[in-house]
Amino acid sequence: HIQRALPGRPADTDPPNWQHTFFTNPYFIQERLPLSNEKDRIVGNVALNYKIAPFLSAMLRSGTDMWTDTRINIINFERVRNGNRTPGQYSEEVVRSQETNTDLILTFTKDISNSFSVNAMAGGLIRTNYFKRNFTRVNQLVVDGVYNLGNSVPNQNIVESRILRREAQSVFGSLQLGYRNALFLDVTGRNDWSSTLPAANRSYFYPSVAVSAVVTELLGIQSSVLSFGKVRTSWASVGNDTDPYSLNQVFTPFGSWNGSVPGYAENTPTIDGRQVTVINNSALRPERTNGIELGMDVRFLNNRIGLDVTYYNQSTFDQILRVDISRSSGYDQRVLNAGRVTNKGLEVVLNGSILKLANGLTWDATVNFARNRNQVVELAEGLDTYTLATRRGLLSLAAVGQPYGSLFGIGFERAPDGQVIYRDGLPVISGASRVLGNIQPNWTGGLQNTFGFKGISLSVLFDARMGGDVYDEGTANARWTGQYEETAVGREEGVIGAGVKNIGTADAPQYAPNDVVVAANTFYGFNNPRRFHEAAIFDASFIKLREVSLSYQLPTGLLKKMFIQTAKVSVVGRNLAILFRNHPHLDPEFDRFGGNQQGFGYGELPTTRSLGFNVSLGF
Numbered sequence: 031h032i033q034r035a036l037p038g039r040p041a042d043t044d045p046p047n048w049q050h051t052f053f054t055n056p057y058f059i060q061e062r063l064p065l066s067n068e069k070d071r072i073v074g075n076v077a078l079n080y081k082i083a084p085f086l087s088a089m090l091r092s093g094t095d096m097w098t099d100t101r102i103n104i105i106n107f108e109r110v111r112n113g114n115r116t117p118g119q120y121s122e123e124v125v126r127s128q129e130t131n132t133d134l135i136l137t138f139t140k141d142i143s144n145s146f147s148v149n150a151m152a153g154g155l156i157r158t159n160y161f162k163r164n165f166t167r168v169n170q171l172v173v174d175g176v177y178n179l180g181n182s183v184p185n186q187n188i189v190e191s192r193i194l195r196r197e198a199q200s201v202f203g204s205l206q207l208g209y210r211n212a213l214f215l216d217v218t219g220r221n222d223w224s225s226t227l228p229a230a231n232r233s234y235f236y237p238s239v240a241v242s243a244v245v246t247e248l249l250g251i252q253s254s255v256l257s258f259g260k261v262r263t264s265w266a267s268v269g270n271d272t273d274p275y276s277l278n279q280v281f282t283p284f285g286s287w288n289g290s291v292p293g294y295a296e297n298t299p300t301i302d303g304r305q306v307t308v309i310n311n312s313a314l315r316p317e318r319t320n321g322i323e324l325g326m327d328v329r330f331l332n333n334r335i336g337l338d339v340t341y342y343n344q345s346t347f348d349q350i351l352r353v354d355i356s357r358s359s360g361y362d363q364r365v366l367n368a369g370r371v372t373n374k375g376l377e378v379v380l381n382g383s384i385l386k387l388a389n390g391l392t393w394d395a396t397v398n399f400a401r402n403r404n405q406v407v408e409l410a411e412g413l414d415t416y417t418l419a420t421r422r423g424l425l426s427l428a429a430v431g432q433p434y435g436s437l438f439g440i441g442f443e444r445a446p447d448g449q450v451i452y453r454d455g456l457p458v459i460s461g462a463s464r465v466l467g468n469i470q471p472n473w474t475g476g477l478q479n480t481f482g483f484k485g486i487s488l489s490v491l492f493d494a495r496m497g498g499d500v501y502d503e504g505t506a507n508a509r510w511t512g513q514y515e516e517t518a519v520g521r522e523e524g525v526i527g528a529g530v531k532n533i534g535t536a537d538a539p540q541y542a543p544n545d546v547v548v549a550a551n552t553f554y555g556f557n558n559p560r561r562f563h564e565a566a567i568f569d570a571s572f573i574k575l576r577e578v579s580l581s582y583q584l585p586t587g588l589l590k591k592m593f594i595q596t597a598k599v600s601v602v603g604r605n606l607a608i609l610f611r612n613h614p615h616l617d618p619e620f621d622r623f624g625g626n627q628q629g630f631g632y633g634e635l636p637t638t639r640s641l642g643f644n645v646s647l648g649f
Contacts, residue, residue, distance in 0.1 A: 071097035108174035118171035147208040212247030224271035240264035306362035368410035375402035419627035435469035439563030450529035455546035467499025469629035506559035506566035569612035596648035
């Protein structure tokens, strides 16, 4: 379906491709319209530790992560179409980002008696973030193919610049009291001051309390069956700030008025692919999450088998949202604190040493399982739904009483038994939008097996996601335009859609199997995801062979003469195979647009495997 676009192709012809409406030939893009970037990055840290007393120590450290990215993107080259000249265009962008963290921590550790111990920590942190973006789009080159800012018509250029700065200051501390190394009380507290929040709400405190007990130690249990038993419970509160410049209205230049007076307009950020005007909020409060957790850790048969179970219940409130408002106000959205979302879930980890032979052969396995259930409890006053993302009219919603990320759009009419209803051989489209799925999985899990024998170790990891839905516009378009092999069915004899037809009346329907033959191009061409969305909804379940690693630990006897203490050689393969999926064509583990637009896909490249080698030496 794709032809290679040769470098010598005339400049005034379009790239050959199966369907210009949706995708440009990737070979053509690579050769004639490349997107290039050159990134320089430096990461470093320094730490100073000082032991003040046997039970008291101090650490001062600072680290930074700084990078600069230069991006030159060729948008178009000079063409002549229908006698009109289209000039060459390109963009040049320079992005700089830096995050610096500096903290001071005091640590106190002491056994105050044979039964009681104290571990305490206190410290402070300063985090600064800096981001700068300079962007120029050249809309008209003087000499085609020469890409620099001097080779342009200046009054045709678009110039943008943006600087973001933020700072957070924190003080924190923790205290752990232990009794007989079996009963522990942990208390933590942290206070942050964020530059992105208003002065009245800039400071926010979040504590936690946890209690844990090693039951086998407290009760003096010594058994070959129950080797270890621990129970725990905790409560915690967490705070979060917002993005810079969300408090007051900000303005950006848009050119000049009457050729001499600079013009400014309210900033219109691009959100979900569209420019919107936003009313900021100078009275924002920090987001908060409160939660409780219960758990236990038990081991059996001299630690050969272990089971860890955790239950959690969290509530997130005062979320900072951009909510749609009436456009008669002159704005599209406003920023406010709203909403409450709950998350309840269960996490289970089971591990065991299945095999331990005298000749050194071992087999260890770990199974994990997680299930989360969330629900949108409330939104802003008078608001029942909040749009997280939209694509082709399909909405991803936070709706009161439903899980976060419900996919809301136009679907098929269905009979009481769930079969699609057909009329004249084509599916009947529902007249109203409804929930077609949800991005949340039913459960996730994994299985890891590790085999060892005389220095050789083999580890195999599988993971699974079951349930959840995705909106894959790319696959729906390929079916609509007849690109996938399943659309070859019925091209000669026609297609009978799987479902039922109404042989009764609208008021008293009676259903019989659909038997109306429709021409293939009519049948598949009807499945346009822009007309109705259910054609692009797919199950996101999968089971993958996520990772395989093979390593060899060299015997220490061979290393003594080389002044090496340890040496290990490894080969690692990741994302090796999809063992099961319900999606007919693609790896359903995609996130095409990022952010809140989880579960949306469009024209993803095939999933890649990776193979790496590692040599680890210890001296």
